[in-house]
Amino acid sequence: MFAAATKSFVKQVGDGGRLVPVPSLSEADKYQPLSLVVKKKRCFFFPRYKFTSTPFTLKDILLGDREISAGISSYQLLNYEDESDVSLYGRRGNHIVNDVGINVTGSDSVAVKASFGVVTKHEVEVSTLLKEITTRKINFDHSLIRQTKSSRKAVLCVVMESIRTTRQCSLSVHAGIRGEAMRFHFMDEQNPKGRDKAIVFPAHTTIAFSVFELFVYLDGAFDLCVTSVSKGGFEREETATFALLYRLRNTLFERNRRVMDAISRSQLYLDDLFSDYYDKPLGMTDISLKEGTHIRVNLLNHNIPKGPCILCGMGNFKRETVYGCFQCSVDGQKYVRLHAVPCFDVWHKRMK
DSSP states (O other), rough: OOOHHHHHHHHOOOOOTOOOOOOGGGGGOOOOOEEEEEEEEEEEEEEEEEEEEEEGGGGGGSSSHHHHHHHHHHHHEEEEEEEEEETTTSHHHHHHHHHHOOOOOOOOEEEEEEEEEEEEEEEOHHHHHHHHHOOOOBOTTHHHHHHHHOTTTTTEEEEEEEEEEESSSEEEEEEEEEESSSOOOOOOGGGOOOEEEEEEOOOEEEEEEEEEEEEEEEEETTTOOOOSSSSSEEEEHHHHHHHHHHHHHHHHHHHHHHHHHHHHHHHHHHHHHHHHHHSSSSSHHHGSSSOOOOOOGGGGGGGGOOOOOOOTTSSOOOOSSSEESSSSSSSTBEEEEEOOTTTHHHHHHHHH
16 A cells, blocks of 8 residues: 555656655665665566665765765655545556455445655755765675676666655555545444555655666776666676777777878878979979089998988888988988989979
C-alpha cells in the first residue's frame, strides 16, 4: 500500500522522470541525500530499473577520512492529499490487494486515500559536490564497490535529493463496487468483513528520491552523471584500451593532416617561385650565361657529398643535388647547394 501511494505521488508530481518512489516503508530512512543505492535493470522485457538501498553513504566508499563538505538545502514543496479509485483488474489494483491483503469478494475496484500533508524537498548542493570530488578517489577494496563492479548490469548511484513528510501521515484503502461513495474505516471493530485497511507512518518519512549515477575510472577517480545522456558504471580495461587506441588514431590523423598541409604550402611556394622563370625566355633567366656571374660546379668533384637544395630541398621532401656555387655562402658554409635548373638561376636572381 505504501509503494502504491508513493508511485501515485511520483506520477502526479512528475519532475521529468527523475523522481523514484520509495518501494518500502521499512527502507524509507535509507534514501537520504548522499546515501548510496544500486541501480539494476530487471530484464530485457522490463525497461524500468530496480533501485536497491544500501547501508552506506558516499563518504564510506572514498579514500581518506575527510567529511564531504557539500551542504543540503531544504524547502517546502507542496501539500499532498490524494483520493483515487483503482480498478482491481489493473496492475496497480492487484498490487494494492496483494500488499495489504484486503477482502475483495464482490468488489471490482479499490479506493485509495493518501494524506501526506506538506512535504519538503532536501537536495545536495551539486556545484559544491562537483568541486570536492575532483580530489577524491574511490576505495576499490570496499565490499560494495567489489560487489557492484562484478555485475555489468549494476550501476552505483548517489541520492541527490529526497522528498519527506513533515507530519504523521495516513494511508487508507477500501474494496467496493465502482460508483459507490468512498468510505474508510480506521478501527477494526467497524470493519468486520476486512474490506478496509489503514496504516499510519511517522513524520520525516522519505517518500521519493532522485539519484546521479557514478562513473568510476580505473585509477579510482569518478564522475557524477548530472545529465540523462551520460551513463554510470565502471571503466573496464578493454574500454580503456579502446579509448587509448581511438585517441592514438586521432593523433595520427591530425599529424598526417598537418604534414599534408605543410607539403601543400611548400608546393605552392615553389610554384610561385619558379613560375616567372619558366614563363620567360632562357636568355632572360639564365644568369649563369652572363659574363661575370657565379659559376655552377659539381660539388662531388670537390669531395662534397650530395645534399638538399637550399631552395627546394628544405621542405618535407628532401630534394637533393650535387651542384652548387662556391661564390655564395650561407650560415658560415663556404658553398651553397643548388639544382642546376632552375634553382641556380632563381637563387642568384633573388640575391641581386
